[in-house]
Amino acid sequence: MSGKRAGRTAELATNLARVEERISRACDIAGRARSEVTLVVVTKTYPAEDVRDLAGFGLRQFAENRDQEAAPKAAACADLPLNWHFVGQLQTNKVRSVVRYADYVHSVDRLRLVSALSSAVTRLGRGPVHCLIQVALEKEGQKPDEAGHSGRGGVAPEGVAELADAVAAAPGLRLAGLMTVAPLSGAYAGAPAAAFERIGEISRSLRERHPAANMVSAGMSADLEEAIIAGATHVRVGSAVLGVRPTLG
Numbered sequence: 249m250s251g252k253r254a255g256r257t258a259e260l261a262t263n264l265a266r267v268e269e270r271i272s273r274a275c276d277i278a279g280r281a282r283s284e285v286t287l288v289v290v291t292k293t294y295p296a297e298d299v300r301d302l303a304g305f306g307l308r309q310f311a312e313n314r315d316q317e318a319a320p321k322a323a324a325c326a327d328l329p330l331n332w333h334f335v336g337q338l339q340t341n342k343v344r345s346v347v348r349y350a351d352y353v354h355s356v357d358r359l360r361l362v363s364a365l366s367s368a369v370t371r372l373g374r375g376p377v378h379c380l381i382q383v384a385l386e387k388e389g390q391k392p393d394e395a396g397h398s399g400r401g402g403v404a405p406e407g408v409a410e411l412a413d414a415v416a417a418a419p420g421l422r423l424a425g426l427m428t429v430a431p432l433s434g435a436y437a438g439a440p441a442a443a444f445e446r447i448g449e450i451s452r453s454l455r456e457r458h459p460a461a462n463m464v465s466a467g468m469s470a471d472l473e474e475a476i477i478a479g480a481t482h483v484r485v486g487s488a489v490l491g492v493r494p495t496l497g
């Protein structure tokens with residue numbers, strides 16, 4: 249191993265230990281077992297070698313937000329026992345590629361995408377893809393046409409039930425739960441703890457109809473503690489493990 253690679257591996261180990269410590273401490277504060285929270289590492293903009301190092305530390309859950317980057321990276325790691333999570337806005341013309349490697353899609357936010365995912369999975373003949381409805385809390389109270397699909401992805405809380413029913417009924421898909429990103433605008437801007445409490449409430453009402461849909465994917469590098477305290481089952485952490493990204497993404 250080159251000195252440069254060894255240095256990077258050590259850096260990842262240090263960063264990961266720090267994130268693990270933060271997760272454990274938040275679990276303690278919340279009175280939750282560490283095993284109730286899964287760390288999903290978001291490797292966007294970082295190379296497959298970093299994924300390989302992290303897999304060597306025992307991590308299995310990895311996420312990407314762009315198919316163009318994710319597809320080759322997942323292929324480069326195909327010999328490892330990993331689960332890939334797709335967490336970015338997903339265009340229907342990318343769906344056939346995404347279902348070749350992704351076991352989880354966190355960004356389901358419209359009916360058109362549900363039918364595209366379902367037919368792609370069925371055609372490929374693979375096992376089910378676990379789908380999370382992405383909730384845009386900043387769109388709360390907006391009519392679906394106003395909310396549209398411009399800007400960041402996600403459906404308004406009012407649209408969750410209809411999408412969830414569609415996923416649950418779709419061949420090849422499993423309704424896994426909800427995903428959210430702390431809003432930058434609207435009533436929850438700058439208030440991630442309140443946002444994550446709200447997603448917890450929406451999750452409870454979802455589970456009245458779909459008891460198995462118990463994943464709550466919330467919390468990133470800046471706010472994973474707030475998410476865990478509010479009940480998140482999956483935190484999506486990029487920069488705190490891999491470093492600040494050189495480009496936007």
Ligand SMILES: *Cc1c(COP(=O)(O)O)cnc(C)c1O
Nearest residue numbers: 290313335468469484485486487
């Ligand atoms: C990049 C990204 C993350 C991770 O963000 P960090 O702030 O780097 O931890 C989480 N979720 C989504 C949807 C992302 O695109």
